[in-house]
Amino acid sequence: MSARSPVTCHILDTQFGKPAANVAVTLFRLEGGGSSFNSLAESVTDADGRCTTLLPPQTLMAGTYKMHFATKSYFESTGRETFFPFVEIVFDLKNPDQHYHIPLLLSAFSYTTYRGS
Template identity: 50%
Template sequence: MSSVADLRLRMLQRHLGLQAGRDMEAVSSPLTTHVLDTASGLPAQGLCLQLSRLEDHGQQWTELKKSYTNSDGRCPGLLPPGQMKAGTYKLFFDTEGYWGKRGQESFYPYVEVVFTITNETHKFHVPLLLSPWSYTTYRGS
C-alpha cells in the first residue's frame, strides 16, 4: 500500500474510532457512544464504561460489555452486529475513576444512561458531554 493510501486508512480509522490493526467489524456496531471532556475540550480517553441490558426475568441487568474509551473518546465494537434486540439498555460511565486519575474532584461518581431500543434494525448513538460538575446526553445520529 502506498504511503498516501496508508495515511487515508489511518485517517478513516481515527474518524471511526478504530485503532490501527483492530477488527473493522466495529464500523458496523449498531450502538455507539462518544464521551467528550468539556472541561478540557478533549475526548475523554480511558473512561471505563459498561453496557447492560435489562432482562425480563426478575428485572435484572445483564452486563454485555465492559470497556474503556479510546483516544478519541469512543468505544468501538460496543455491541456487535446481531446482538442488538428490542429492550432497555444502560450505559454506566465511571466518572469518579476518570476524574480521579486526573486529580480532579467531581460531583457525580458515575453516570447511568438508560434508554429503550424498539427497533433493532436502527443504529443508536449515545453521546456524553462531561465535566466534573455536570453532564449532558442525548440521542445522537
C-alpha cells in the same frame, strides 16, 4: 445488519473541550420482566473518547438498555474531584435495525446526553 457495533458512545470532557479517554463503559439490558439489568459488554473509551467496538456487529433485541460510565477514576486520573462517581444512561432500543449512539458531555459537576447518530 450493520457492519459495526449496534451501540456506540463518545465522551467529551466539556471543561477542557477534549475527548475523555480511558473511561470504562458497560452496556446492560433490562431483563426479568424489568427487575434487573444484565451486563452485555464492557470496554474502555479510546484516545478520541469513543467506544466503537463495544459489541460485535449484530442485531440486538428491542428493549431497555443502560450505559454505565465509570467517571470517578477518569476525573481522578486528571487530578480533579467529581460529584458523579458514575453516570448511567437508560434508553429504549425500539428499532433493532438502527444504530444507537450515546454521546456524553461531561464535566466534574454536570453532564448531558442526547441520541446521537
